[in-house]
């Protein structure tokens with residue numbers, strides 16, 4: 240069995256582990272990494288565990304620091320196992336699904352264009368703060384049915400949450416749980432839920448009058464005749480706001496970084512927009528916004544040839560699996576025509592597969608279409624002194640900033 244010291248909760252190590260992960264993949268499916276933890280490096284082993292659905296591996300034991308217990312009703316989907324997970328997920332998927340994403344497309348186009356139009360010719364801007372961060376957040380806020388003018392405040396709160404000790408500890412110095420740690424944010428979500436409830440009551444049974452946003456639908460969604468409790472809806476809303484915001488920002492940031500540093504690739508994709516989906520998948524595979532998924536072991540088992548005991552933590556290295564050479568040829572290389580590009584594990588796999596995958600892919604496609612339509616090739620140049628600096632969240636990968644110079648008269652008419 241391989242044993243190395245590697246701390247995936249340390250951003251510096253987690254975000255720069257590619258050579259180490261390659262070596263570990265060659266040695267076996269899983270390696271002991273210290274602190275009673277195992278890191279699963281190979282594709283097939285990660286996928287197998289992701290399919291497990293709470294039989295041997297538990298999501299409840301994985302996400303938080305050892306010993307941290309979250310009350311069941313406050314749990315995020317990513318820390319529930321079946322049958323609780325199956326019930327809550329069915330309710331969420333009935334409200335937040337492909338149909339809802341298709342309905343959102345015109346708003347995504349409008350928002351992307353509006354953010355890009357604020358980038359002035361001849362200026363220097365940070366594409367992260369002006370585009371890749373606000374766009375996904377505005378879209379999620381709008382889909383949920385919250386006022387779009389609150390999006391910036393929500394983004395600030397969400398960033399604070401993600402960068403705090405709360406994701407690991409379920410508390411901060413201010414208090415316990417989401418309500419104690421972030422009382423203003425918690426209160427805000429509560430008020431918005433009450434607002435949605437009032438709108439549902441006002442609409443009554445009049446056909447066509449029921450509010451059609453995700454939160455209003457969640458409040459009345461029934462699975463086998465049962466509704467989610469207020470606390471469960473609250474937790475799902477937190478989940479959607481937190482799950483979708485920084486991750487999609489990192490995807491957009493990684494995509495733009497790739498294009499800004501590989502101008503022949505940018506030229507190819509602009510000339511043939513049918514390559515955009517392939518570029519998005521390859522960005523997700525090679526530069527995954529989420530690097531790993533932690534689970535806990537509930538029964539003694541083996542992963543490859545490595546024995547894992549009850550209570551030990553298993554980190555599913557989905558970023559490593561995405562570069563497994565037995566599944567992806569020349570795995571470190573971005574190939575926008577790769578036939579199996581969408582087989583990556585960046586959105587997970589199986590019963591917990593990311594609920595926002597379709598929204599993230601759609602937002603990325605539209606962001607690129609609008610960027611290409613607004614700025615001609617070569618109009619945006621990365622600051623020559625720039626060097627890639629990651630966001631500070633330990634499980635994420637994406638540029639903290641992307642400073643570019645905008646050509647004096649960059650605008651062009653029409654799309655692509």
Ligand code: HEM
Pocket residue numbers: 289316317318328379478479480482483484486487490527528529532584585586587588589590591592593594595596598599
């Ligand atoms: C590029 C963007 C995104 C990435 C890389 C990403 C990644 C992930 C990953 C790795 C998981 C765990 C999957 C598993 O355990 O098998 C997950 C779950 C989830 N994601 Fe995303 N996500 C993204 C965007 C979004 C968006 C836009 C939303 C919603 C607005 C969202 C909401 C969720 C939720 C609610 C879950 C929990 C699903 C469950 O446990 O059943 N995500 N995501």
